[in-house]
Amino acid sequence: MIERPAAEREPGSYRDPSGFVFRRDGHLYRQINARIADDWSLFTYSGLHAALVEKGLLIPDEPAELGLAPEPGAVAIIRPEEIGFISYPYEWSFSQLKDAALLTLQAQAVAAEHGMTLRDASAYNVQFRHGRPILIDTLSFERARPDEPWKPYRQFCEHFLAPLALMAHRDGRLGLLLRDFIDGVPLDLASKLLPRGTRWSPGLAAHVHLHSRAQRRHAASADPAPKAASMSETRRRALLDHLQRTVEGLHLPAQGTQWADYADQTSYSAAGTASKEAIVGRMLRAASGERAWDVGANTGRYSAIAAAAGYEVVAVDGDWAAVERHYLALRAAGEPRIMPLLADIADPSPAIGWANRERASLLERTNADVVVALALVHHLAIGRNVPLPMVSELLAQLAPKLIVEWVPKEDPMVGRLLAAREDVFPDYSVDGFRSAFGRHFEIVEEAPIDDSLRVLFRMAAAGITASGARTPSGPPFASAGDAASRKLRS
Amino acid sequence: MRLLLAYIDPGAGSLVIQAIIATVVSIPFFFRNAIRSTIAKFRRSPQPVDKKGLTPPDPE
Numbered sequence: 001m002i003e004r005p006a007a008e009r010e011p012g013s014y015r016d017p018s019g020f021v022f023r024r025d026g027h028l029y030r031q032i033n034a035r036i037a038d039d040w041s042l043f044t045y046s047g048l049h050a051a052l053v054e055k056g057l058l059i060p061d062e063p064a065e066l067g068l069a070p071e072p073g074a075v076a077i078i079r080p081e082e083i084g085f086i087s088y089p090y091e092w093s094f095s096q097l098k099d100a101a102l103l104t105l106q107a108q109a110v111a112a113e114h115g116m117t118l119r120d121a122s123a124y125n126v127q128f129r130h131g132r133p134i135l136i137d138t139l140s141f142e143r144a145r146p147d148e149p150w151k152p153y154r155q156f157c158e159h160f161l162a163p164l165a166l167m168a169h170r171d172g173r174l175g176l177l178l179r180d181f182i183d184g185v186p187l188d189l190a191s192k193l194l195p196r197g198t199r200w201s202p203g204l205a206a207h208v209h210l211h212s213r214a215q216r217r218h219a220a221s222a223d224p225a226p227k228a229a230s231m232s233e234t235r236r237r238a239l240l241d242h243l244q245r246t247v248e249g250l251h252l253p254a255q256g257t258q259w260a261d262y263a264d265q266t267s268y269s270a271a272g273t274a275s276k277e278a279i280v281g282r283m284l285r286a287a288s289g290e291r292a293w294d295v296g297a298n299t300g301r302y303s304a305i306a307a308a309a310g311y312e313v314v315a316v317d318g319d320w321a322a323v324e325r326h327y328l329a330l331r332a333a334g335e336p337r338i339m340p341l342l343a344d345i346a347d348p349s350p351a352i353g354w355a356n357r358e359r360a361s362l363l364e365r366t367n368a369d370v371v372v373a374l375a376l377v378h379h380l381a382i383g384r385n386v387p388l389p390m391v392s393e394l395l396a397q398l399a400p401k402l403i404v405e406w407v408p409k410e411d412p413m414v415g416r417l418l419a420a421r422e423d424v425f426p427d428y429s430v431d432g433f434r435s436a437f438g439r440h441f442e443i444v445e446e447a448p449i450d451d452s453l454r455v456l457f458r459m460a461a462a463g464i465t466a467s468g469a470r471t472p473s474g475p476p477f478a479s480a481g482d483a484a485s486r487k488l489r490s
Numbered sequence: 491m492r493l494l495l496a497y498i499d500p501g502a503g504s505l506v507i508q509a510i511i512a513t514v515v516s517i518p519f520f521f522r523n524a525i526r527s528t529i530a531k532f533r534r535s536p537q538p539v540d541k542k543g544l545t546p547p548d549p550e
Contacts, residue, residue: 149512154504206511214510215503235512238519242511 007070011357012124019139022070030061030138031069032076039116039142040076048114048141057107059083059129059136080138084291085314085367088359089123089159090179091341091349093324094167094252095331096133097175100126101160103133105244107140108150112237117144121152123159123178124359130336147230150239154215157207158184161247165204168250169195172320175342182353187212203246252324268452275450277305280374280403283445283458284309287401289369295345295398296376300326300338306372307337314368318344345376345394346384368399374456377433378407382417382425388436396440400461406433408453430455438462 006024013021018036022029032040043049052058061080068077089097100123108118118140125137159178162185166174170193177185191212198204231239268276284292284306294303297315299322306313315338317323326340343349348362373395380386395402407414409428427436434443441459448455 149505149508153508154501157504206507206514210511211504211507213503214507215501218501218503218506231509231512234520235509235516238516239508239512241519242515 007068009070011355012353012359014354014358016120016139020071024068024070027079028082029064029068030078030080031071031074032078032139033073034075035073036139036142037075040139042116042143043141046114046116048111048116049138051110051114052107052135055106055110056132057103057110057135058138059127059134061138078138080136083127083129083136084312085339086360086365087128087339087341088178088349089126089163090176091343091362092175093320093327093340093342094164094172094175095324095327096128096340097123097160097167098164098247098250099331100133101156101164101247102244103135104156104160105240105247107135108240111141112144112240115144116141117148117150118152121156121159123184128339131330131334131338132336147232148236149231150236153239154187154211155184156243157187157211160184161204161207161243162187162190164247164250165198165208166190166193168252169198169204172252172324175320179349179352182358187215201249203242203249207243207246268449272449272451272454275452276374276405276454276456277302279447279449279456280372281305281309283403283447283456284311284370284372286445287370287403287458287460289401291368292370292372293366293368293398294372294374295395296373296379297326297340298322299329300340302372302374303338303340304335306370307335311337311370313338315340316343316345316362318342318346346380346386363397366398370401370403371395371399372403374403374405375407375413377404378411378414378417378428381428382414382421385424388427388432389439392437392440396461402437402441402457402459402461404437404457404459405449406430406455406457411453 007022007029008024010021010023017033018039019030019032022031049058053060059080061078064077064079066074066077089100092100103126104118104121108121111117119142120137120140122137125135125140126133127136128134158181163175163178166177166185174193177189181189187208191209194204194208199209280302290310290312292306292311292313294300294306294313294315297303297317298319300315303313303315303326315323315326317326317340320342323340323342326338330338330340343362349359351357351361351364352359377388377391380391381388395404408430409415409418409423409425437443437457437459440462442462444458444460446455446457
C-alpha cells in the first residue's frame with residue numbers, strides 16, 4: 001500500500017476519550033475508540049443512528065477504512081459529511097441558539113426511544129447546515145441506564161438555557177458571554193445578571209436560580225453521587241419536558257424584534273436601489289465562485305441576491321438584532337443557502353480555548369471565494385477610524401475576489417457619520433480608495449449606481465492568475481476546509 | 491461511568507437539584523400526560539352514535 005498522508009488531529013477535538021476528529025488527505029474523519037465500542041454498536045443496531053440521520057438531527061456519515069486510524073485503540077472510523085462553514089454559539093443570534101437548544105432536546109427524545117441518551121449537550125456539538133441546526137458529534141450517545149440522572153443537565157443549562165434567558169430577559173447582546181466562557185455561562189453569574197422578576201418564572205427559578213444555589217451549597221461536598229441523584233425514567237422525562245417548555249417559553253422582548261426597517265433606511269431612491277441590486281447581481285455572476293461572504297449584511301437584502309446567483313452565503317453583521325431578524329426571515333422562507341452570523345468585522349471573533357486553538361478565529365474560518373462589502377467601507381474608515389489600506393488588507397484576507405461599494409463624502413449617510421466627529425479623513429476620496437485598494441486588488445470593473453454618488457467596484461486580488469489560483473503570499477485560501485472543521489468538542 | 495462523570499462533571503449540586511426539580515415537575519407532567527392520553531383515546535375511537543343519536547360527551 002502506498003504511504004498514507006499524515007493525519008492531523010483537529011485542535012478542538014481532545015476532550016472526549018471516546019474518539020476524536022482528524023483530517024487526512026483533506027478529508028474529515030472521526031475515530032471511535034474501543035472504550036465505547038458497546039455504545040457505538042448499540043447506536044447502530046438500535047436504529048438510533050439511522051433515525052437521527054433520517055430526521056435530519058444528526059450529520060450523515062459513511063464508514064471508512066479502519067486502517068486510516070491515526071492512533072491505536074480504534075474500533076471504527078467514520079467520515080462525516082463536512083459542514084461548509086463552521087460557526088460558534090457566540091456568533092448566533094437568539095433564535096439560532098434557541099433552535100440549537102431545541103434540536104439537542106429533540107435528539108435526546110429520539111435517543112430515549114432507542115434506549116440511549118445524550119452524554120453531553122454542548123452547544124459546540126451543533127452546527128447550521130442548509131439553514132437548520134444539526135448535531136455533528138456522532139459520539140454523543142450512550143446506553144441509557146435505569147435510574148440515572150440526565151448527565152448533560154448542567155451543561156445544557158450553561159450552554160443554552162442561561163445565555164438564552166439572559167438574552168430574552170436582559171439584553172440580546174449577552175449571548176456574547178459565550179465568547180468569554182467556553183464552557184457555558186456560569187449559572188451563578190447568570191443568576192446575578194438576570195432580572196429579579198425571573199425568580200418567579202418556574203423554569204428559570206428552577207434551572208438557573210435554584211440550580212446555581214445548589215451548586216454553591218454542594219461545591220464543598222466530597223460525595224459526588226448523592227443518593228437523591230438516582231432518577232426514575234418518568235422523572236427524567238418530566239425534567240426534559242420541563243426544560244423544553246422553559247426554552248420554548250423564552251422570547252425576545254417585542255422591541256427587540258420590531259426593529260425599524262433597517263434595510264430600507266438607506267439614502268437610495270427606488271431607482272438607485274434597483275440599479276444597485278442589478279449591478280451587484282451581475283458582478284456576483286461575473287465573479288464566479290461557490291461561497292460568498294456578505295460583510296455588513298444587515299438583514300440580508302444582498303445576501304439573497306448572492307444566493308440567487310448560486311452562492312452559499314455567510315451573512316455577517318455586528319448587530320444582533322439584524323442577524324436575528326435575518327435568521328427568522330430565512331427560517332420562515334426555508335432558505336438553505338444563507339448562514340446569518342453575528343460578528344463585528346472590526347473586531348472579529350478571536351480564537352479561543354485551549355492554546356487558543358480550540359475554536360478558530362473568524363478570519364481563520366474564511367472559506368469565501370467572493371466577499372461582498374456594500375455600504376461598509378465608510379463605516380470602517382470613518383465610523384471606526386480604520387485607514388483605507390487596512391480595510392483593503394482585511395477584505396483581501398477574507399477572499400480573493402471583492403465586490404465593494406464606494407460611498408463618497410458627499411453622500412448623505414457619510415454626512416451623518418461625519419456630523420458628530422471631526423473630519424480627520426483627508427484620504428477619504430475616490431482616488432485614496434483606488435490607491436489603497438490597489439495595494440491588494442486589481443479593479444476588474446466599476447459601475448456607478450444610478451441616481452446616487454456611489455460606485456460599485458469588482459476587484460480581484462493582485463497576484464491571482466487567470467486560472468484563479470493564488471500566489472503563496474495570499475491568505476490561507478487552501479486551509480479554509482481545515483478551519484471549517486475546527487469545531488468538534490466531542 | 492466514573493470516567494464519564496469526570497468528563498462531563500455534572501457537579502454534585504447539579505445532580506441534587508436535578509433530582510429535586512424532576513420530582514416536582516413530574517407531578518404536572520404525569521397529569522398532563524394522563525389527560526392527553528385520555529383525550530387521544532376518545533379521539534381515536536370512531537365516534538360511536540348511541541341509540542338516542544347522541545355522540546358521547548366531549549372529554550374536554
